[in-house]
């Protein structure tokens with residue numbers, strides 16, 4: 149028995165819940181299908197619990213900075229309130245009843261189960277068929293990549309999920325992959341007393357960002373007591389109660405637990421996407437500027453390969469909703485994608501890095517300001533490491549990209565994102581009045597450095 153509806157949304161994570169909820173509010177007959185928890189990775193195993201950990205570890209780091217500035221302080225790290233907060237405040241003990249109600253209160257109809265596509269506009273869930281008059285929205289998200297390293301499969305390694313569910317911490321942790329997840333969680337857990345080693349295949353951590361960002365984070369991790377192994381090729385994993393990683397240069401690294409954080413892949417495997425002409429082994433679902441992926445088919449969020457970010461899923465969801473409702477408006481524009489690595493200091497970045505701009509054939513000028521040399525950075529003193537780097541198109545005199553690393557680096561990023569998005573003239577940025585003594589006033593110092 150196949151039921152006719154207006155729209156079927158497959159996956160009610162960040163992107164799918166937004167699309168399904170708004171279409172239901174607009175009066176569409178919407179079926180929202182979710183195999184796990186409504187809300188997806190971000191609230192249960194991603195952004196929110198990980199940032200609760202970061203917040204706690206930042207407090208510990210700030211306490212350590214009291215001496216010499218504000219008296220004396222000594223914090224005794226305790227994981228229990230962090231785990232409690234994740235369980236009780238962030239995830240409701242990994243229960244989505246509130247999120248399901250949030251959707252059904254908007255008029256959506258909820259189905260729990262794993263959906264497969266059976267043809268254009270057609271979806272099956274546990275033998276129940278739906279035919280969507282307007283179309284299907286794929287919002288299946290992503291899963292951790294598990295590299296094919298000898299011995300790894302079958303060991304009780306952690307991914308982000310198991311770590312963010314942990315009631316207790318291991319004494320020592322090997323972190324495979326020094327990307328966003330690796331560096332954020334390594335630093336935070338290090339501050340809770342875990343002995344951490346990061347094992348990174350590339351020649352620098354957060355290798356998609358500016359080399360100066362990588363260097364800064366490597367220095368900070370070192371000062372946090374974390375060992376970073378670069379250019380490391382892990383050839384085997386052994387588990388006998390503890391984990392041993394062996395590298396191609398025959399080093400052995402041993403710890404109580406292993407976190408695998410080497411990237412994410414779209415969750416296309418159980419969707420039957422070949423039925424609608426897509427490749428289930430592809431690294432992403434190709435979408436056009438209105439997020440259309442085929443006949444009666446849209447895709448949003450991590451599956452589209454435009455960045456594993458909640459703000460990207462939400463941005464694309466807005467485009468899909470407007471497209472389905474025929475409301476027009478702007479189509480997708482990825483020139484000013486902001487990203488923030490929530491280490492201490494935060495690494496905020498938007499648009500192109502210097503090397504990306506050069507590779508794209510731009511004539512590039514660089515403006516740099518060191519945060520400790522800015523007025524606010526100097527006042528801030530302990531914990532003031534960071535910089536602002538501007539990547540300027542020398543021909544058009546507009547920003548192509550920027551990095552704001554430092555205390556509140558992710559907040560300073562907001563004006564730089566606007567400047568990249570709107571191609572604001574450098575002359576206009578120079579003519580702005582920057583409140584004194586803010587961290588964002590460092591942007592003016594970096595603009596002066598362009599001369």
Ligand SMILES: Cc1cc2nc3c(=O)[nH]c(=O)nc-3n(C[C@H](O)[C@H](O)[C@H](O)COP(=O)(O)OP(=O)(O)OC[C@H]3O[C@@H](n4cnc5c(N)ncnc54)[C@H](O)[C@@H]3O)c2cc1C
Pocket residue numbers: 158159160161162163164181182183184185186187188189190193194195196198199261262263264287288289290308329415418419448449450451455456457458459460461490
């Ligand atoms: C540790 C960690 C920290 C992160 N921190 C940040 C951060 O600070 N800032 C940021 O912007 N982003 C962060 N992210 C990324 C962010 O979580 C994702 O980009 C975001 O969740 C993507 O939303 P989505 O809707 O595309 O996918 P998801 O949130 O993954 O949701 C997809 C949903 O689809 C469901 N599903 C999949 N297949 C099917 C099927 N066949 N049938 C039914 N249901 C299905 C899944 O169960 C899931 O609930 C982080 C990620 C991780 C892992």
Ligand SMILES: NC(=O)c1ccc[n+]([C@@H]2O[C@H](COP(=O)([O-])OP(=O)(O)OC[C@H]3O[C@@H](n4cnc5c(N)ncnc54)[C@H](O)[C@@H]3O)[C@@H](O)[C@H]2O)c1
Pocket residue numbers: 295324325326327328329330332347348349350353354355380381382409410411412455456457487488489490
């Ligand atoms: N603050 C944020 O917005 C935030 C936080 C966490 C995660 N995320 C998102 O989640 C995604 C996944 O994060 P991630 O850290 O898993 O991936 P990532 O792509 O950011 O980094 C993966 C790292 O693993 C390394 N690597 C790959 N294979 C390896 C191997 N075999 N051995 C050792 N190192 C290896 C890569 O060189 C890279 O540095 C990111 O792309 C990011 O967009 C965002």
